[in-house]
Amino acid sequence: MSAPVTVLGLGNMGTALAKAFLGAGHPTTVWNRTPGKAAELVAGGAVEATDLDAALTADGLIVVCLLDYEPMADLLGRTPAGATVVTLTTGSAQAARDAAELAGRRGVHYLDGAIMAVPAQIGGPQTLIFYGGPEASYQEHQQTLAAIAGGGVYLGPDTGLPAVYDIALIGFMWITVLGLQHGLALAATEKVRGEELLPYASAWLEQVITPLVPELAAQADSGEYPDGGSALDMQLHGMHLWAQVSRSQGVDPVLPDYLVRLTEQMIEQGHGPGGFGSLIEALRQR
Template sequence: MTAHKTPVTVVGLGPMGHALAAAFVNAGHPTTVWNRTAAKADGLLAQGAVLAASAAEAAAASPLVIVCVLDYDASDAILLPIAGTLKGRTLVNLTADTPARSRTAAAWAAEHGIDYVDGAIMSPTFTIGTPSAVLLYSGSEETYLAHAETLAALGGSHTHLGTDPGRAAGFDLALLNIFWTSMSGLAHAFAMAEAEGIDAADFAPFAQGIIGLLPESVTEMAGLLARREFPAEISSIASNVTTMDHIIHAAESRGMDPGPLGAVRPVAQGVIDAGHGACHIARLTLHYLNTRP
């Protein structure tokens, strides 16, 4: 059943790397794995994967090499010494890091005759191999398309975002910015509620209602930014800072850190001072862009 399937190597067997390797095995691809701690491969070996004795041996086993480790310092430590083995093969780097690191890695790969695609995994480990998985890619479209059928074993949706190798990482960090900023705000909101004697279970349904406003806000902000016009039809930055001040003062009155809004409030004031207080809050985006060094 595996004779017609492209062999795949997976380097790095943390939770995500393990999930990637398992998906390839389950889809019938001959799968070679390698990890600094070999014991992490035990479950995969029972499913039919093959453990390589070294990273070089792992790379030599397949035309398609997937790497998924902690960051690009970790991937560089593994990949740079085996550039000769990787030559002529395709390397898909699903390690999370910055767009700049992705572009540097792509340039290194090109110098060494390695076909390179950068990628980002936008869903948890348990989605890999299922219809819920979400993966983004950037870099050579030709290289991506040559292996798209094999990568489909990871399940879900696969989107090639363009030839800039850093584009997938750019999407990744911007999207995770939404998630982690929201999660930190949510944690602060639960703290504020508890400080006022509000039980988390009582608070949660109303928090869900507030979160339900976000999808429409995303669409609205995208449209405003596309037009570079920021009319505030309902509430302006100037009116919103009043609420921000109430939240900050209430938190501080309970001896709490002001949380994420403590960082946002001076940004909003900068926009107001620049004469844009009557604008929609999407106007803050241009302030962030204009304050880049």
């Protein structure tokens, strides 16, 4: 029989987690602070706990998916010693480490995780969740956790690392998406539709941007920034043009203005002959 699981928090993500556990055959107990969200899950075979204490004392792994870490002190303070808690709540590395420290004082085994997916992707074979915490606890429950993410990755004993990976990657996503939206806004000022630009944006991402990722990561680690055939001081002209066209077309120039400022700062510090990777030094100076 599959291992039992308790899911605390039934927002969109928590509900998706519970459905995935149920779908994989895990007896699943659910609880939500605000009542009325468990009906569909109960109809699918879940058991709704009468209150938080009942949920925390149900058998099996306890999976927490809340808005933030604020309730964790109370929750962990009521969790029985010897239980294992996996927190899949978005927060800072320090919040995760604080929760782990509190859990340790209570004799609770604690893992922290970061979900790199939307609710519709939960349960998929490639879905990625990062985990941190005691290796023995992760190994004990790895098979159960595979029900919600086939691409789960254990980062090591530091419970804060999943949050570090999360914020780094989600920031990358937001900036990339915002850059695309800026481009779409500019194109629209000349009556170019998004669907017309789409195939070239997709090819640009695959052929130009994706190959840059390992190069920039290596440069960030080494502190060496070769020009790659396009020196930073030469690229500045195109950046100024981006800002100028944005203004003239009535598109918010905050993105190109910021890039110009960082680039000029690095050129002043002698990085003009180098490559785009040197901009990380300007970001590190913040």
